[in-house]
Amino acid sequence: MQTEEYNIDIKALFEVFYQKKLLLFLITLLFALLSTFYAYFQPNIYKATASVKVGLDKGAVAKDLLSVAMGKGAVTEGTEKDLINSRYLKEQAMQLVDFSHHYYTTQYYREIELYKDAPFKVVMSKGYGYSFTLTVMDEEHYQLTLENIKRTDGSVLNYRQIHRFGENVVTEDFQLKIIKQIPFHAQKYRFVIDKNSHISGSISAKQTSKHSTIFKISYEDTVPLRAQEFTNALAMAYVNQNVENTNREATQKLIFIKKQLAKVQKEIKESVSQLETFRHRSNIVNVENKMEVVTARVDAYESQLMEANMKEEMLNTFYKEVKKGDKLETLSLAGIGEKDSSLVATMQALQEAIVEKKLLREDYTALHPRVIKAERKISQLKSIILHTVENFKNSIEKRKKLLVDSIKEQRAVLATLPERERKYKELERKYKMNESMNTYLLKMKAEAEMVQASTVSKNRILDYALLPSSPIKPKRKMIVSIGTLIGFILGVVWIFLLEFLDDKIKTENEIKQIIDFPIVGSIPHMEGNEKMWDETIKIFDSPKSIFSESFRNLRSNLQMLYRTENEKNAKVILLTSNVGGEGKTTLSVNLAAIMSLTNKRTIVVNMDMRKPTLHTKFKLPNKKGLSELLLGLLEMKDAIQQTKYPYLDILSSGNAPVNPAEAILSPRMYEILEALKHEYEVIILDTPPIGLVADAKSLMQQVDINLYVVRANYSKKIYLTTLQDTVQFNQLSNVGIILNDIDFKKGHYAYYHNYGYYKE
Incomplete structure (x- = not known):
C-alpha cells in the first residue's frame, strides 16, 4: 500500500491566505466590531486614592502595671489593612x-x-x-x-x-x-x-x-x-476610629483610677485616725532603729508580694485569652513578657501568623494547603506560649512563697520587740503604703486626664482623594486591539482549517506533491455561464484569448511528448477524467480545434455513450455514430460528420447500445481506430470517466497519449491516487495531466492575467 505525504508549502499557504484575504478581513472586522461594541457599552470605572500615615508603635511595652491592665494589643501592618477593609x-x-x-x-x-x-x-x-x-x-x-x-x-x-x-x-x-x-x-x-x-x-x-x-x-x-x-x-473614618479608641481607653483608665483612689483615700483616713489614737494613748514619740529596719523590710516584701499577685492575675487572664483564641492578633504582652524576649518574639510570630491566615482565607478555602499550614503553625505557637506562661506562673508561685516566708520571719522579729512600739510601726507602715499608692494613682489620673483632653490620632491623612478625571477601566483600546487580534488569529485558523480539510486540487504544485506525471497543460477558467460555452468553441470564437493561448501551449507540449522517429504517423490522444463535470468533453473539442488550425486532419470520437454531449458543441445530430459503426450497421464514411470548420470532423456516439463497455472493448473498436489512422493525422478520443466505468482503461494501452483531466477546485486529491493505481496496474508510460478551470487571477497565475497577455 502506498502512502502519500503532504508537506506544507509555506509559499502556497501564503497564497491561500492571499486568495482568502477577503474572508480573513471580514472575520477580523467582525471581531473588531464586536470588541468595539463590547468596550463601548462597558461602564467606566473610576479610581480615587487617598494616602494615610499609620502610627505604628512597634515593640512598645507598658511602663507600669496600670498600663498593663488597661493597655491595648499590638499594632501591625496586617492589622491596619484588615481594619481598613473591615x-x-x-x-x-x-x-x-x-x-x-x-x-x-x-x-x-x-x-x-x-x-x-x-x-x-x-x-x-x-x-x-x-x-x-x-x-x-x-x-x-x-x-x-x-x-x-x-x-x-x-x-x-x-x-x-x-x-x-x-x-x-x-x-x-x-x-x-x-x-x-x-x-x-x-x-x-x-x-x-x-x-x-x-x-x-x-x-x-x-x-x-x-x-x-x-x-x-x-x-x-x-x-x-x-x-x-x-x-x-473611609480615610476619615480610619483616622477617627484611632481617636475614639484612645478616648475610650483613657475614659476606662480614669474610671478604674477613681475607684482605686476612693478606696485608698478611705484607707488613709482610717490609718491616720488609728495612728493618732494609738499615739495619744501610748504617748509614743519615737521608735528604735531596729524596729524601723525590720518594718522597712516587711514593707518591701509586702510591696513585692502585691506586685507578684497582680502579675500572677494578669498572667492568668493572658493564659485564658490565649487558650480561648479570640482576637489574639490584638492581645497585649505589655508588662508580662517584656523581660523575656522569647515570649515576646513568640507572641509576635503568633500574631503575624494569624494575620497571614486571614489574608490567605480571602483567596483560599480552609482546605487549601497554605491555609492548613498556617493553621498548624498557629496551633504550635499557641502551645509554646501556653507552656511558657505556665513556667512564668510556677516561677511566680515560688517567689510568692519565698516572700511570704520572709514576711513571716520579719514579723517574728517584730514580735520580739515591745508590743506598743511594734503595733505603732505596723500602723505607720500601713499609712505609708496607702499614701504611696495614693500618690501613684493621682499621678496616673493626671496623665489620663491629659490624654483625654488632648487626644490626637496617631494616624493622619497625607493626601485626600482627588476627583478622577479619567476612567481606569475598561481599557477600550486594549479590548479592541485584543479583539481584533483574536479575530485575525481565528480567521487565520479558520482559513487554515478550511484549507486543511479541503481535499480539492487547486494548483499544479498540489498535483506534483502527489504524483510525478507531467502536467502538459493548464487551462484557465472561462468567463460566462455553462450554456454559453456549450454553444460555442472558444478556440474559434476567441483565437487571441488567454484560453486559446493555453491550448496552443498544450499543443506544443503534446508535440514534444509524442515526438518519435516517424512523426508522420497519426497520433491517437485519449482524454479521460475520474468523474463527470471535470471538462473532459470541452477540452477534447478545443484540443481538436487547436490541432485543426495547423491544417492537420483531425477527428474527435465521442466514446462516452452513456452521456454523449460532443455533438452539441458542433450543433450536429446524434442519430448515428460510433455505436452503429461498432455494430456494423454503417460504413465509416456514413458515420463521420463534417463540421463547418476545415480539417475538423467528429464521430458522435450514436444511439447508446445495451452494453457500451463490451462494445468499446470489442475487436471492432481497434479496427475502427486503424481505419481512422489512415484518414486522419490526429485522433482525439473523448472517453467516459475511469473512476465511474472501465470503458477507457483497456484503450489507454492502445493510444499514443493519455490525458487525464483534473478540474481546479472540483477534482479531489484522492482522484490522483486512483489514476496512479490505474497507471501502475496497466504499466502505462504515456500519461499526462491537464489542469482545467484555473483562476488565472489568483496566485502565481495572476502574472499572465495582470500583465495583459492575450487579452482581447
Missing part, C-alpha cells in the same frame, strides 16, 4: 456617602449614573429595589413606568401613569414623591432606590513599600464623584 469602617464611611439612590440616563446609547447631577430627587417610603422609568412630559408632569415586576405572590406588576412633580404617588406596591431640582437635559430617566446602602465598587489598602507606614486607600466606582467622596470618608 465592615465597621465601611459602614461608618457609607453614612457620609449616598449609596441608596441611583439615577440613570442614556447618553449616546449608553446608560450612565448621574449621582448628584440628577435633575430630580426621589423620596420613597415603599417600593425599594424596583427599577422605575421616568419620562418627562413637560415642565410640570412626568410619566412613571414599571414593567414586568414580579410580586411576592407570583403576580406581575405593570404600572404606567402621569403625575405632577411634587405629588405623593401612593399605590399598594410603592409610595414615593419626585421633586424637581434643576432643568431636565434628557427626556427619559431610570432610578432605583435601595432600602439599605451597599457599596458597588471595590476597596483596596496597600503599603507604598514593604516597610513603609504609608498606606494607599483606593476605591473604584462607576461615578467619579462618589469614588472620591467614599475614599475620603
Whole structure:
C-alpha cells in the first residue's frame, strides 16, 4: 500500500491566505466590531486614592502595671489593612456617602449614573429595589413606568401613569414623591432606590513599600464623584476610629483610677485616725532603729508580694485569652513578657501568623494547603506560649512563697520587740503604703486626664482623594486591539482549517506533491455561464484569448511528448477524467480545434455513450455514430460528420447500445481506430470517466497519449491516487495531466492575467 505525504508549502499557504484575504478581513472586522461594541457599552470605572500615615508603635511595652491592665494589643501592618477593609469602617464611611439612590440616563446609547447631577430627587417610603422609568412630559408632569415586576405572590406588576412633580404617588406596591431640582437635559430617566446602602465598587489598602507606614486607600466606582467622596470618608473614618479608641481607653483608665483612689483615700483616713489614737494613748514619740529596719523590710516584701499577685492575675487572664483564641492578633504582652524576649518574639510570630491566615482565607478555602499550614503553625505557637506562661506562673508561685516566708520571719522579729512600739510601726507602715499608692494613682489620673483632653490620632491623612478625571477601566483600546487580534488569529485558523480539510486540487504544485506525471497543460477558467460555452468553441470564437493561448501551449507540449522517429504517423490522444463535470468533453473539442488550425486532419470520437454531449458543441445530430459503426450497421464514411470548420470532423456516439463497455472493448473498436489512422493525422478520443466505468482503461494501452483531466477546485486529491493505481496496474508510460478551470487571477497565475497577455 502506498502512502502519500503532504508537506506544507509555506509559499502556497501564503497564497491561500492571499486568495482568502477577503474572508480573513471580514472575520477580523467582525471581531473588531464586536470588541468595539463590547468596550463601548462597558461602564467606566473610576479610581480615587487617598494616602494615610499609620502610627505604628512597634515593640512598645507598658511602663507600669496600670498600663498593663488597661493597655491595648499590638499594632501591625496586617492589622491596619484588615481594619481598613473591615465592615465597621465601611459602614461608618457609607453614612457620609449616598449609596441608596441611583439615577440613570442614556447618553449616546449608553446608560450612565448621574449621582448628584440628577435633575430630580426621589423620596420613597415603599417600593425599594424596583427599577422605575421616568419620562418627562413637560415642565410640570412626568410619566412613571414599571414593567414586568414580579410580586411576592407570583403576580406581575405593570404600572404606567402621569403625575405632577411634587405629588405623593401612593399605590399598594410603592409610595414615593419626585421633586424637581434643576432643568431636565434628557427626556427619559431610570432610578432605583435601595432600602439599605451597599457599596458597588471595590476597596483596596496597600503599603507604598514593604516597610513603609504609608498606606494607599483606593476605591473604584462607576461615578467619579462618589469614588472620591467614599475614599475620603473611609480615610476619615480610619483616622477617627484611632481617636475614639484612645478616648475610650483613657475614659476606662480614669474610671478604674477613681475607684482605686476612693478606696485608698478611705484607707488613709482610717490609718491616720488609728495612728493618732494609738499615739495619744501610748504617748509614743519615737521608735528604735531596729524596729524601723525590720518594718522597712516587711514593707518591701509586702510591696513585692502585691506586685507578684497582680502579675500572677494578669498572667492568668493572658493564659485564658490565649487558650480561648479570640482576637489574639490584638492581645497585649505589655508588662508580662517584656523581660523575656522569647515570649515576646513568640507572641509576635503568633500574631503575624494569624494575620497571614486571614489574608490567605480571602483567596483560599480552609482546605487549601497554605491555609492548613498556617493553621498548624498557629496551633504550635499557641502551645509554646501556653507552656511558657505556665513556667512564668510556677516561677511566680515560688517567689510568692519565698516572700511570704520572709514576711513571716520579719514579723517574728517584730514580735520580739515591745508590743506598743511594734503595733505603732505596723500602723505607720500601713499609712505609708496607702499614701504611696495614693500618690501613684493621682499621678496616673493626671496623665489620663491629659490624654483625654488632648487626644490626637496617631494616624493622619497625607493626601485626600482627588476627583478622577479619567476612567481606569475598561481599557477600550486594549479590548479592541485584543479583539481584533483574536479575530485575525481565528480567521487565520479558520482559513487554515478550511484549507486543511479541503481535499480539492487547486494548483499544479498540489498535483506534483502527489504524483510525478507531467502536467502538459493548464487551462484557465472561462468567463460566462455553462450554456454559453456549450454553444460555442472558444478556440474559434476567441483565437487571441488567454484560453486559446493555453491550448496552443498544450499543443506544443503534446508535440514534444509524442515526438518519435516517424512523426508522420497519426497520433491517437485519449482524454479521460475520474468523474463527470471535470471538462473532459470541452477540452477534447478545443484540443481538436487547436490541432485543426495547423491544417492537420483531425477527428474527435465521442466514446462516452452513456452521456454523449460532443455533438452539441458542433450543433450536429446524434442519430448515428460510433455505436452503429461498432455494430456494423454503417460504413465509416456514413458515420463521420463534417463540421463547418476545415480539417475538423467528429464521430458522435450514436444511439447508446445495451452494453457500451463490451462494445468499446470489442475487436471492432481497434479496427475502427486503424481505419481512422489512415484518414486522419490526429485522433482525439473523448472517453467516459475511469473512476465511474472501465470503458477507457483497456484503450489507454492502445493510444499514443493519455490525458487525464483534473478540474481546479472540483477534482479531489484522492482522484490522483486512483489514476496512479490505474497507471501502475496497466504499466502505462504515456500519461499526462491537464489542469482545467484555473483562476488565472489568483496566485502565481495572476502574472499572465495582470500583465495583459492575450487579452482581447
